[in-house]
Amino acid sequence: MRQRARFSRTVVVGAAALALVLPLSGCGADSGAADGDTIHVLVYGDAANKVEKELVATFNKTSKVKAVLDTIPGADYQAKLQTIINSKQAPDVFFNWGGGSIKPFVDADLLLPLDPFIDEDPALKEKFLPSVFNSAVVDGASYGVPMRGTQPVLLFHNGKVLKKAGVEPPETWDDLLAAVKALKSEGVTPIALGGGDRWPTLMWFEYLYDRIAGPELFEKALAGDREVWASPDSRKALGKIRELVDAGAFGTNYDSVKFTDQGSATLLATGKAAFELMGSWEYSTQQEAHPEFAESDLGYSAFPAVEGGKGDQGNIVGNTNNFYSVLKRTKHPEAVAEFLKLMYSDQFVKAQLAIGNLPTTTNTEEFLDTAASPEFAEFQYDLVKEAPAFQLSWDQAYPQSAATSMYQALQQFFNGSLDEDAFIAAMQALPTP
Numbered sequence: 001m002r003q004r005a006r007f008s009r010t011v012v013v014g015a016a017a018l019a020l021v022l023p024l025s026g027c028g029a030d031s032g033a034a035d036g037d038t039i040h041v042l043v044y045g046d047a048a049n050k051v052e053k054e055l056v057a058t059f060n061k062t063s064k065v066k067a068v069l070d071t072i073p074g075a076d077y078q079a080k081l082q083t084i085i086n087s088k089q090a091p092d093v094f095f096n097w098g099g100g101s102i103k104p105f106v107d108a109d110l111l112l113p114l115d116p117f118i119d120e121d122p123a124l125k126e127k128f129l130p131s132v133f134n135s136a137v138v139d140g141a142s143y144g145v146p147m148r149g150t151q152p153v154l155l156f157h158n159g160k161v162l163k164k165a166g167v168e169p170p171e172t173w174d175d176l177l178a179a180v181k182a183l184k185s186e187g188v189t190p191i192a193l194g195g196g197d198r199w200p201t202l203m204w205f206e207y208l209y210d211r212i213a214g215p216e217l218f219e220k221a222l223a224g225d226r227e228v229w230a231s232p233d234s235r236k237a238l239g240k241i242r243e244l245v246d247a248g249a250f251g252t253n254y255d256s257v258k259f260t261d262q263g264s265a266t267l268l269a270t271g272k273a274a275f276e277l278m279g280s281w282e283y284s285t286q287q288e289a290h291p292e293f294a295e296s297d298l299g300y301s302a303f304p305a306v307e308g309g310k311g312d313q314g315n316i317v318g319n320t321n322n323f324y325s326v327l328k329r330t331k332h333p334e335a336v337a338e339f340l341k342l343m344y345s346d347q348f349v350k351a352q353l354a355i356g357n358l359p360t361t362t363n364t365e366e367f368l369d370t371a372a373s374p375e376f377a378e379f380q381y382d383l384v385k386e387a388p389a390f391q392l393s394w395d396q397a398y399p400q401s402a403a404t405s406m407y408q409a410l411q412q413f414f415n416g417s418l419d420e421d422a423f424i425a426a427m428q429a430l431p432t433p
Contacts, residue, residue: 038066039332039339041324042081042091045071047288048148048281051351055342065335073260078400085110085327092330093339097396098136098144098323100433104400105325106138112326113141117337124337127344131390132360135320144323145340149357150384151279151319153203155304159297161188161274169301173240176304180249183274189251192273194259198407199395201414203277204244206317206394207303208237214310215317215389222397226428233310238413238420240306245414255415262289269293277303279318280380283356287372300376302383316383317391321360353377358384402430 043052049071056067070091072080078101084090085105096102105111118124125133128146136144157169162179165186170176183190194200209217213233220228228234244250257263265282267273269290276282286294305313324343326336342348344361352359353371358380371377384390395403409426412418418426 037064038068039092039330039335040068040070041339042070042072042094044077044095045073046281047284048352048355048357051148051348051355051357054351055348058347059339059342063335063338065332067335067339079403082400090327090329092332093324093326093336095147096136096144096323096325097319097393098321099392099396100399101396102136102143102323102325103138103433106141106143110327110329111143112328112330112333113143114145114326114340115142117333117340118142120337121341123344124340127361127363129360129362132320135392136323136325144325145343146321146360147324147343148322148359149280149352150321150360150380151281152316152380152383152387152390153207153277153279153318154282154300154302154380156268156276156278156282157299157301158268158271158274158293159299161186161271162299165274167274169299170304172304173306176249177244177247179274180244180247184248188271189267189273190249190275192257192264192267192276193250193254194257194264195250195254195411195414196256196258196263197260198411200259200264200278201410202394202407203279204241204414205237205410206391207277208240208306209234210311210315210317210391211303211306211309212237212240212311214312215315215391218391218394218397221427222432224432229424229427234424235420238423241414245416255411265289269298280356280358283373283376287356300379312388314387315389315391316387317393319393319396320390360384397433399431399433402432406430 041052041056043049049069052069056069060066078096081094102111114124124145125142132146132150133142136142155169161183162168165182165188167179167182168175170179180190213231217228217231217233257267259265259278262285264273264276265278265285266289268276269286283294283298286298324340326333330336346363346367349359349361349364349367350370353367356372356376358364358377365381368374368377368381395406398406405426409418409423413423
């Protein structure tokens with residue numbers, strides 16, 4: 001049985017900077033149309049593509065202008081996107097995380113404001129939860145339509161491994177430390193970590209900073225207050241991270257493991273690791289690669305409470321959603337507008353729920369019982385609905401130019417090659433939006 005952990009609604013943290021490797025892989029345009037009669041839709045290549053392929057096929061049944069779905073696997077989508085967005089390979093519509101991930105493109109006048117589309121079809125805005133839709137509003141204009149599902153990061157676990165070790169999903173930080181000790185004694189890596197991708201490591205920082213300092217610390221840092229990184233709360237969060245690493249929670253080779261090649265997810269599914277802190281897309285990943293495990297032993301809970309922390313236990317951190325944005329150079333804005341309408345259709349909602357994603361449409365709640373796991377869908381929905389704050393992942397809130405330096409500082413502090421003061425200095429040096 002999939003375990004629904006006992007917990008008081010706690011912070012969930014997350015982030016992902018996903019991948020992109022040329023050349024593009026195209027599918028979905030078996031139309032015979034000339035290239036001038038197509039729109040290219042660029043998405044990150046992963047298990048969720050089955051829904052995007054389905055919607056492209058639906059669109060192409062009735063549209064004279066055909067959609068081509070281009071997928072790009074890899075480990076650095078945002079950075080690679082910048083190499084093609086001004087080239088002949090530039091898409092008409094592309095996948096992104098809103099916020100800081102698209103602001104440089106807005107500043108460069110590359111994106112089409114979607115407000116005229118919304119004027120023609122108010123449902124393009126009204127059919128989505130405002131807190132999510134507004135994540136892609138930049139300088140007062142709308143530049144994105146939600147296109148997958150909300151992505152809080154959860155503490156996933158292997159129920160069979162926990163049961164054998166006599167461990168329950170942790171409700172507190174002390175519970176987590178005790179679980180690490182018990183699992184190590186069983187010869188199991190307590191926590192799988194795709195440190196080779198670096199962004200999974202970021203999730204631990206996001207959780208602990210929010211738990212200990214509340215969302216205000218990061219909000220101040222993003223607004224340009226660099227001194228908050230040197231605050232007592234910041235140092236306390238770093239101390240907790242060091243405590244967990246030194247306890248052997250992640251084993252010793254986490255920097256050679258990746259999530260993007262399913263390395264860390266496989267450790268969890270095969271019982272070589274007990275926990276993994278990951279975005280809600282872990283479910284669709286496991287459903288695709290390890291369906292029996294996803295059905296029987298994949299469990300999940302919110303991040304444990306930290307005693308004395310300032311953060312509300314209902315806060316979540318992660319990706320509010322992914323978005324489709326439109327390049328101003330598209331030759332078929334009318335076709336693009338019609339394609340975007342599918343993102344609030346009943347078909348879209350049901351298809352996303354079927355692979356474990358949680359759409360952020362206003363009618364999602366009506367279809368929760370059709371999800372691949374209604375329990376998992378309801379768990380996420382309640383978590384997001386009740387959250388006092390939903391903080392965007394650090395690597396998406398900061399400009400893309402900050403990503404490399406941020407990842408390097410996180411990784412080096414985690415593996416012990418950077419001390420607290422050096423980490424703080426590195427974060428203080430990051431460019432802000």
